[in-house]
Amino acid sequence: MQIQRLSWAGVRITVEETTILIDPLGQIDARMERLMGKQLAELTDLSALSQPSGVFITHEHADHFDAPSLLAAFGANVPIYAPAAAVENVRKTGLHNVTGLEVGERVEVGAMHVTAVPSVDGLGFPQVAWVVEGGGKKTIHCGDTLWHGFWWEIAREHGPIDVALMPINGVVLQISYLKPHSSLEAVLTPVQAVEAAYILGVKTLVPIHYDTFDNPPRFAQAERVVERVRKAAEERGVSLALLAQHEHLA
Template sequence: MNIQRLPWAGIRISSGDFTIAIDPVSRIPEKFGKSREPMYPLEYFGKVDAVLVTHLHDDHFDPAAITATYGASVPVYVPAEVADTARAAGLTNVIGADVGTTYKLGNGVTATAAPSVDGVGDVQIAWIVEGADHRVIHCGDTLWHGYWWKIAQTYGPFHAAFLPVNGAVLELPGRMPSAQPICLTPEQAVSAAAILGAEMLIPIHYGAVHYPPIYTETPDIVPRLTAAAEGKVKLSLLKPTETLAL
């Protein structure tokens, strides 16, 4: 299994001659300011056979880029509750995924929808992908929750866990600020990876966005990850476009 990090929270996974993308996007939404890291068009990374989406926030779901790059008929798996919304965005082969269900994607590759908890209360799932004797998990932009142990017991262990690490704090118009992170902090991500039984933590969802006070990224992410991971889990700091063979 080959892993390539896409911009922001995206991951491209190849197992044999079958390739999927999870949360592929080509831009950072304007409401979060200008990206602090290079963004790449999806065609830069090549075609895929299927797309998995953890949730429909516009920094994880880019239907225009999916359609333009992979075609409107590419299989796109989204949480079942928002499947009609994804179809309304012009995608013609949307599969609504239920938590606990495993989907045969092709060539021995499967994807299982697992629990995840969104930081602003929207519908979100995690994706467990298996192929070529490897198993990985992508948890979108989840915050800390109590499902880690159940996921580990039911589906683990994992060769790699893709977890958000930027502990972002939001101040959105019309909502009372909480001052609480809406996704995992570096220390929480390490703890989650350890509970999941992951051999390796590959951090996602950090670096590109810091737009106070609307979106404030937690400071010192890499040194905090490095310190927290010591003796607990292997840390692989893939940059966007970099690849790794499991």
């Protein structure tokens, strides 16, 4: 299994001749830019990637489900896999080949098996994490989940897991339609990501979903996320791989 970090929460996973993408992001629309600000780092040009065997979406936020870039790069019939509750909205974008999975359901895509497992979205949208198996390896991609109590269940049912792809930006949001505003993080903090990886018993934690957008006070990333995730990983004895954009996990 080869894992390549793309931009933001996006990754590309390859096993033999099968390649899947999870939460690939090539652009943000004007509505998301008003919330998140302009990107601070380059976003992946999805049209430069080879046609995937499938695209897996953890949830339908536009920074994880970039329908315009998917349509432009791969066409309307690219296989899309999403939480079952999000299928209707995904199809409204013009993508036709959409499969919805409930938590616990599993799909075979070429040389990989992918299972939807529990995840919790900070704004109450339907979200899953994806456990990907292939080539004798297993990884979990957690979208932009916040802390929840399913880690132990996931570890029991799907362990051992080799690699965890975890958000670490600990963002605090001020969104107009969510009032009163919360002062709590809507995404895992660096310490929480390490703790989740520790409970899951993963061999390697790969941080995602950080240092690309920061637009306080509307979308405020936690401070010193890389420093804090390094410190927490060292204290917990969790192996950490900080991948640059387009870098592969060794």
